[in-house]
Amino acid sequence: MDPDQHPRTDAVPAPERVRRGGQVLRGEAARRPTFDQLLLDARHPGDALPPAADLASTTSEAWRVLRIQAEFVEGFGTLAGIGPAVSVFGSARTPEDSPEYALAREVGARLAEAGFTVITGGGPGSMAAANRGAHEAGGESVGLGIELPFEAGLNEWVHVGVDFRYFFARKVMFLKYAQGFVVLPGGFGTLDELFEALTLVQTGTVTRFPVVLVDSSFWGPVVDWIRGTLVERGMISPGDPEIFHVVETAEEAVDCVLRVCGPGAP
Numbered sequence: 001m002d003p004d005q006h007p008r009t010d011a012v013p014a015p016e017r018v019r020r021g022g023q024v025l026r027g028e029a030a031r032r033p034t035f036d037q038l039l040l041d042a043r044h045p046g047d048a049l050p051p052a053a054d055l056a057s058t059t060s061e062a063w064r065v066l067r068i069q070a071e072f073v074e075g076f077g078t079l080a081g082i083g084p085a086v087s088v089f090g091s092a093r094t095p096e097d098s099p100e101y102a103l104a105r106e107v108g109a110r111l112a113e114a115g116f117t118v119i120t121g122g123g124p125g126s127m128a129a130a131n132r133g134a135h136e137a138g139g140e141s142v143g144l145g146i147e148l149p150f151e152a153g154l155n156e157w158v159h160v161g162v163d164f165r166y167f168f169a170r171k172v173m174f175l176k177y178a179q180g181f182v183v184l185p186g187g188f189g190t191l192d193e194l195f196e197a198l199t200l201v202q203t204g205t206v207t208r209f210p211v212v213l214v215d216s217s218f219w220g221p222v223v224d225w226i227r228g229t230l231v232e233r234g235m236i237s238p239g240d241p242e243i244f245h246v247v248e249t250a251e252e253a254v255d256c257v258l259r260v261c262g263p264g265a266p
């Protein structure tokens with residue numbers, strides 16, 4: 001179904017103005033679902049079209065494939081020249097006056113000083129802090145934004161930004177252009193990005209890829225569960241917890257990245 005003809009979503013109140021790729025939507029039109037919702041959310045009526053609408057629906061699905069392809073082309077084209085990079089993940093909700101924000105900012109700065117481009121989700125909170133740190137340290141700051149049902153936009157510290165419509169296309173970019181991940185305290189989004197990275201290393205899809213968790217007071221219970229329950233119940237191999245490293249400070253995080261994948265790494 002063409003997004004222009006799609007019924008609006010009631011998931012969130014209509015914001016003033018949103019962007020959908022090249023479109024700018026205002027008022028009631030801003031309640032239309034995002035491209036990712038149209039693709040993935042089974043509640044949308046496009047999934048239960050009557051037979052007469054099948055042809056139109058099929059044609060529209062085919063066009064969607066091209067839009068997805070275009071997203072990869074744009075991402076590859078924009079990021080191809082960025083040099084050694086580290087992706088930093090963390091909460092979108094981190095307040096600017098919090099210790100977590102200061103930590104993310106220092107991580108961004110130290111990564112930039114070590115010669116890494118800093119890639120984040122381009123949003124607010126810890127993402128903005130890491131981009132800000134990289135910017136302030138004179139480094140390169142990349143934001144891979146995502147179109148959400150509400151207006152978000154790239155934070156002001158992003159030098160090179162790409163706005164994605166599809167989460168899965170964006171996730172490929174985080175990984176393809178980074179030499180490692182630094183994971184700060186965060187919620188579902190951060191956990192999703194962490195476990196994706198762990199799975200890819202575990203399955204040998206990516207190798208020599210440091211995954212560094214910062215702040216054991218936050219990550220401790222997750223790490224205990226992984227090292228305890230997951231290993232004891234045979235859900236992962238005893239060596240799998242070695243895929244990630246837990247550190248306390250921004251300095252240790254960058255040292256750890258350099259140890260695993262830096263110029264002098266084994």
Ligand SMILES: C/C(=C\CNc1ncnc2c1ncn2[C@@H]1O[C@H](COP(=O)(O)O)[C@@H](O)[C@H]1O)CO
Pocket residue numbers: 088089090091092093120121122123124127144145146148152185186187188189190191193
């Ligand atoms: C919640 C708010 C804005 C959300 N905006 C986002 N912009 C870009 N990337 C995002 C956003 N929200 C989540 N992400 C991705 O997930 C991670 C953070 O998620 P968490 O659940 O907050 O841990 C982050 O690394 C992003 O890649 C308005 O404040």
